[in-house]
Amino acid sequence: MSELMDSGLMDYDEALERFDPVLGLEVHVELGTVTKMFCGCPTGFGAAPNTQVCPVCLALPGAMPTVNRQAVEYAIKIGLALNCEIAELCRFSRKNYYYPDMPKNYQISQYDEPIAFGGYLDVDVDGETVRIEIERAHMEEDTGKSTHIGGATGRIHGAEYSLLDYNRAGVPLVEIVTKPVTGTGKAAPAVARAYVAALRDLLAALDVSDVRMDQGSLRCDANLSLMEKGAPEFGTRTETKNVNSLRSVERAVRYEITRQAARLAAGQTIKQETRHFDESTGTTAAGRSKETAEDYRYFPEPDLVPVTPEREWVERVRATLPELPWLRRARQQAEWGFTDLEMRDLVAADGVSLVEQTVAAGASPGEARSWWGSYLGQQANNRGVTLAELPISPTQVAAVVSLVNDGKLTAKLARQVVDGVLAGEGEPDQVIAARGLAVVSDDAPLQQAIDDALAAQPDVAEKIRSGKVQAIGAILGAVMKATRGQADAGRVRELVLKTLGVDS
């Protein structure tokens, strides 16, 4: 209801004339370990509720946690890739608060002694490199999942009852926290998006998580505050949760800028609070207001001993770091001979690895980019999906390219073949066979069609014979019509000229 009495939104450009935005991003990534952070339960997504649980992750009386070494190694890997220092000794702490989907009613996390700290990530924002300073990366465990039934909002308040699934409880998480990001001005939403995208690519390259924002294995909380231009101190920030896609990151930040600017301009204050992003409206709404400030009563987890990664281990992990995505991209761009603009478009469309796989399957980089960048890009847009979600594989695209190069398909036919694959009609060969799309490369039927066309238009034939070769279009058109477009126009042209005894 308070939203109704709110000051509304300020025009974005106007907001940025008066205020400087300060960003802070907290990204939670679910690690792709086989087992949970503190017990041996499997971590797979999508199992029947409460089938991946044990005394430890259900917090049965007497059960105790033990640390998953693989999770620690992944955390070290992430820390190293973010140019962080790796602590020689770090501790787990308990973060105490009550919530039904958290079995112990405390979360084992890291508080003042994270495993990794003091790093940075360089992010490309429209051709400019922005350095995002990393405050820390720490290990913790995920909570279970609540499903609230019967309420209008799907939130706990107003629900008739709630269902609890503890399969996710205890799945290892690493939380990566930036330092406050200042000076980005109008680009703040784009910077936020680019950072999360870069982090996602990095984590995928490290092979430590499947980084699926839609499944919650990568989650972002966006903190934002505004400061009056030239003000000495940061303003009060809000923390927006439920930001489940790259696009939402950008929209949520943009919305908060316009909302906070309007309040501040109207002489109102910003309440330090958690807000929820609504994907359908693109707005944020205040979470339940708490009468008292959260006091998590952190203290060192007495059921665990400190984690002390030996330097030798850290160096061993460092040696396994893969080529970082941005370095890899620079190398690929050089290898493929793409312009900066071409590469940037490809990155923006999430098509780099698709092009890479298409090239690996035999297509030239230019052809691969042309397919993914234009025709398939349009198809993805029309369907409202990402390139990767299109039901066509890089191998299939490469096969189509090869058929074109072999003269078995024209560009136009190739698009029809691709349409067939996208429609689920099978492999390119099967689509060609079923739709009868192959280029008519056998000269005999072509010759028949040419002879028919010349016979039907003797005046045109005469013009060509007398050297007005440009008149050939009418004959070509007739032949193409007769072959339902499946003839190779170049070959038809050659045959027409040969038939009429004209040198080509």
Place this chain on the structure above:
Amino acid sequence: MSADLTRRSAAELASAIASREVSAVEVTRAHLDRIGAVDPDVHAFLHVSDELALAQAAEVDRAFDAGEQSASPLAGVPLALKDIVVQKGVPTTAGSKILEGWLPPYDATITRKLLDAGIVILGKTNMDEFAMGSSTENSAYGPTRNPWDLSKIPGGSGGGSSAALAAFEAPLAIGTDTGGSIRQPASVTGTVGAKPTYGGVSRYGVIALASSLDQPGPCARTVLDTAMLHEVIAGHDPMDATSIPQPVPNVVAAVRRGQADGVAGMKIGVVKQLGGQGYQPGVLSSFRSAVEQLQAAGAEIVEVDCPHFEYGLAAYYLILPSECSSNLARFDAMRYGLRIGDDGTASAEQVMSLTRGAGFGAEVKRRIILGTYALSAGYYDAYYGSAQKVRTLIRQDFEKAYQQADVLISPASPTTAFGIGEKVDDPMAMYLNDLATIPGSLAGIPAMSVPSGIAADTGLPVGLQIMGPALGEERMYRVAAAFEAGYLAEHGTTVPQQIPALEGTAR
């Protein structure tokens, strides 16, 4: 025959079973009969597992009869398990209403070790709720009575285990010691109880009170029996991250050495701070005669100064409530145990609150509130932080003391058993019972109580506390065994042999 069996030590019973003089089933049945006869008066047990125990005993007999190798030196001997240790399928409440009716779906590591050793688990023993107390009066299921005098407390929190031993309902018991819950009950019932080095025995499956202090340990009527049980339950457990990756100490050998060689040449330190004001005269005189006995046996007695011990109680009552306020948060009615107010209209939060309000007793609530306060933002450094510093200072006091002495001794408890109801309304008076045991808990060192005699002023047993350095169980047991043997030599009897016979009234 039956009564005779319950008077024997675990070591004697084990060899009688192994030699097939008696069957494990006969031994178990004798103890179940004894429980049936005297437990209506003593109330040491919250649950008796008759059928399970007899089935276990029958399996031990079958294995012996088949000529299989003995599962352990204690195969077939019955044991009383403190109700804070989970046993699969057997009701486990930790003395609290909030867990009434809960059946654990898994075994604690020590439960598993006991079962694997062929030790017969008779049932679960009474205790102060979640091990908070020194008298077992805080049990939600009513107090346990001291077999020496049924109007007295049997100590706490493990009063059920100590009373079961003193009532000859079991020759072996498991206790857990956070600030003295093994040693003080042993002291006031004239039995033996040892708290191993922190991490020496797995805590996996032991319901947590204060994780950095809790330590399960063996209890019995003789030092040898205690050592034999110690060797069964000790050892590294990968399920407990705080468990020490060290081999099981050879405490049985240490006991034999103490019985054979005594304490000649050993340096025994008397802690200056653990005695004097606040200690009952009968306790102090029993302690003095114990010191004289050790000195006469050839030990060199030195006085050691541990100046920070006086802050131990205060530090303990910050660390323990802090940790327990968090450990007990899981009892929220969502997954197991009591659930109050779930009428279809109450929110989850309301159900949690109603359940915790109804399910926890006054002492548990008191400590949760204390701990929640001590950990709050702004108070953490002053309370929890300072207490941890005191803990370090106490550890350093011990380290210095062990440069002067091989083991340290003190009375295990400032008084002999007091009357039921005498201190229930005075938490501070109750807390003072653990004055002598708390420093060892904070430092994580091994410590045990052996009977030092009968107090002249009350006619009730007194315990001698023997403390070793970390991982120094062997020398601790050696001194305990030597002292026990010396007492027998001097008095012609042991303290447990002087426990009044309980005939049972509810037969």
